[in-house]
Amino acid sequence: ERAARADAPIRPGALADGAALPLLANLGSADAVDDAVRLGAEGVGLFRTEFLFLDAEEAPSIEAQQEQYTRVLAAFPGRKVVVRVLDAGADKPLAFLATDDEPNPALGLRGIRSLRAGEHVLRDQLTALARADAATDAQLEVMAPMVATVEETRYFTGLARELGIRVAGIMVETPSAALIADRVLAVADFASIGTNDLAQYTMAADRLLGSVAALQDPWHPAVLRLIGEVGAAGRNLGKPVGICGEAAADPLLAVVLVGLGATSLSMSPHALADVRAALARYGTVDAVRMAGAALAAEGAVEARAAAEAAGAPSV
Numbered sequence: 001e002r003a004a005r006a007d008a009p010i011r012p013g014a015l016a017d018g019a020a021l022p023l024l025a026n027l028g029s030a031d032a033v034d035d036a037v038r039l040g041a042e043g044v045g046l047f048r049t050e051f052l053f054l055d056a057e058e059a060p061s062i063e064a065q066q067e068q069y070t071r072v073l074a075a076f077p078g079r080k081v082v083v084r085v086l087d088a089g090a091d092k093p094l095a096f097l098a099t100d101d102e103p104n105p106a107l108g109l110r111g112i113r114s115l116r117a118g119e120h121v122l123r124d125q126l127t128a129l130a131r132a133d134a135a136t137d138a139q140l141e142v143m144a145p146m147v148a149t150v151e152e153t154r155y156f157t158g159l160a161r162e163l164g165i166r167v168a169g170i171m172v173e174t175p176s177a178a179l180i181a182d183r184v185l186a187v188a189d190f191a192s193i194g195t196n197d198l199a200q201y202t203m204a205a206d207r208l209l210g211s212v213a214a215l216q217d218p219w220h221p222a223v224l225r226l227i228g229e230v231g232a233a234g235r236n237l238g239k240p241v242g243i244c245g246e247a248a249a250d251p252l253l254a255v256v257l258v259g260l261g262a263t264s265l266s267m268s269p270h271a272l273a274d275v276r277a278a279l280a281r282y283g284t285v286d287a288v289r290m291a292g293a294a295l296a297a298e299g300a301v302e303a304r305a306a307a308e309a310a311g312a313p314s315v
């Protein structure tokens, strides 16, 4: 049992002023829970379930899914575990949610759009998750990828609740979801910002294309401004706003994200120690000041430099 593992205690994240900032793990498989536990994660902020089924020709059964989900939930008794329903399409194709050839797969039938087209797959997955939840003591939360509208938010949270999921949220990874964060968060229980896709869609720069990699930078003030919109909406509505993209693994950017209103950060378990150390160096007031400096900068490079300067102790 988790709490009994003295060799791997939970190591909570907190700012220098004591404000708690939960540090969660991104997982791509049930086997990865060992690393997350060993490195002190407070829970799971993103379980990418599509990686379980990349080679599957047919949709996995409810039972097969339940077994995988139970393994992850059982590793975190009493703790938050956020599972993302299948994010098929574009960079993560699944044979059983296949789409016809699309000229621009990143703008095609992916995420919640493809699940909707194959709703039986979504229903089975939510059913398997609800059963795994009932069999374990973790605090399961389920979220949908690639949501762009309030209507999609209502569709997903409604179906999730109908099938026994108690906490249902959405990923904010399209500019549209960020721009209407107040409206989607009025419907969803929480938001989790996927900075990889949010940067891709905000900067119109393919995340798989090396030639535009420099544009695909979460430090860009355009991306930071959208994140700030979501943070503000979460604060106004009293709803949690997590970050689960790679940006949360950059220690300095993690502090800025907190200043923009993030209430938890989820990352590859190997990034936890450095981010934990960075947060402990700054208070809430510092984080807000650093975020303001980054937002006011001209570009991504300048934003990082401005955040660093704003975080330096004054003499």
Ligand code: PEP
Pocket (backbone or CB within 6 Å): 046, 048, 087, 173, 193, 194, 195, 196, 197, 198, 244, 245, 246
């Ligand atoms: C993201 O887009 O930032 C994200 C966390 O999801 P993925 O990288 O799996 O698309």
Ligand code: MG
Pocket (backbone or CB within 6 Å): 145, 173, 194, 196, 197
């Ligand atoms: Mg994504």
